[in-house]
Amino acid sequence: MTAAELLMKNIYTFANILSQAGCDIVAKWNHTSLQNALNWADYCIKVYHQVADKPYRGEIEKHMAAMTLHLHPPSCLRLGVEDLGKARSILERTLLNNSHLPEKLIRIILEKQQKSSMNNSIQQEQECEHLAREVTDVTKLMQTLQTNEVSHSKLISEATMLLSTLLSLISCSSNSQRFENFVSNLLTRITKKAVTLDLILKMLCVSPHDITYTDKQLHFLQSIIIQWLANSRNSALLDSKKDFIHEACRFHTDFCQLYLRNILQWAKDMEPLYNEGDSNLYSWRYRSSESKFRDIGRSRTLDKLCEHIDNLFSINKQCQILVRQSLQTQKETSHFNVYRDILKKLSHIPES
Incomplete structure (x- = not known):
């Protein structure tokens, strides 16, 4: 394994840990798990200082974008080289935004933050918070969909946001099958405990006028969603709102x-x-x-x-x-x- 391959493998390891930090897996974390995750974050900060001003930075950015399609559990997270320099802050914020994190680990993180002498700028704080939300958005969406009380406007907003996020990832891989697998795995994760498939149906009803992507890209993604629905054994489709089904049929x-x-x-x-x-x-x-x-x-x-x-x-x-x-x-x-x-x-x- 070359030095470049080892570097990307290690960055991918941290990205996977960060993806896990945004889901219910953290409920099983202990002090050792937390410290291990923080150590990987500190490693990424060192990597950032090594590659930030190097001519091959663009190539690393390209591989990091494609890395998103391999994360497990599947996540909407997209890391760039600049984010590696804020890896610890992003990880801590992700964990603190996750309601599944054990209380004793929350206290440990807060104590470490108080002892830290690092002073982030307001812009850097906002960037870290934005990335932390990207990681936990899927988990929060899963929790929201476990109830029948999701408002129609919120459903449309979530469907448009999720569709736009997935469309932005199309260019991350030249392998269409890999992208299709990623979309299918992400939809399965999001709807694993969902009462209905209303969100997915609304994604089929978003038109090119509502987003900044081409008809061809939108059609490609929506065809993947329909294929996922066809292969899914989730009977929730017939429990979804009939007017949502009606609208998706017209499209x-x-x-x-x-x-x-x-x-x-x-x-x-x-x-x-x-x-x-x-x-x-x-x-x-x-x-x-x-x-x-x-x-x-x-x-x-x-x-x-x-x-x-x-x-x-x-x-x-x-x-x-x-x-x-x-x-x-x-x-x-x-x-x-x-x-x-x-x-x-x-x-x-x-x-x-």
């Missing part, structure tokens, strides 16, 4: 088809429940072979299913044709199935 035909596939899978998972001594001989209930999805059954009613089909049917003429043909095809597969009852309930969807 993207691919997403509209994905939505229909989810609806048809929901219908496929409905089974008849025969009612003894009831005027209604049977009803429909949702079934799932996976225990983690069984609780979802309470919200997977036939009425809710019909609401989603109605939502898709009302998007445009193309969707109307697609829905009608799909339901009719499924209806003809047997003499008794849920699709026949769906068509009965949705009388405005004529049978062909």
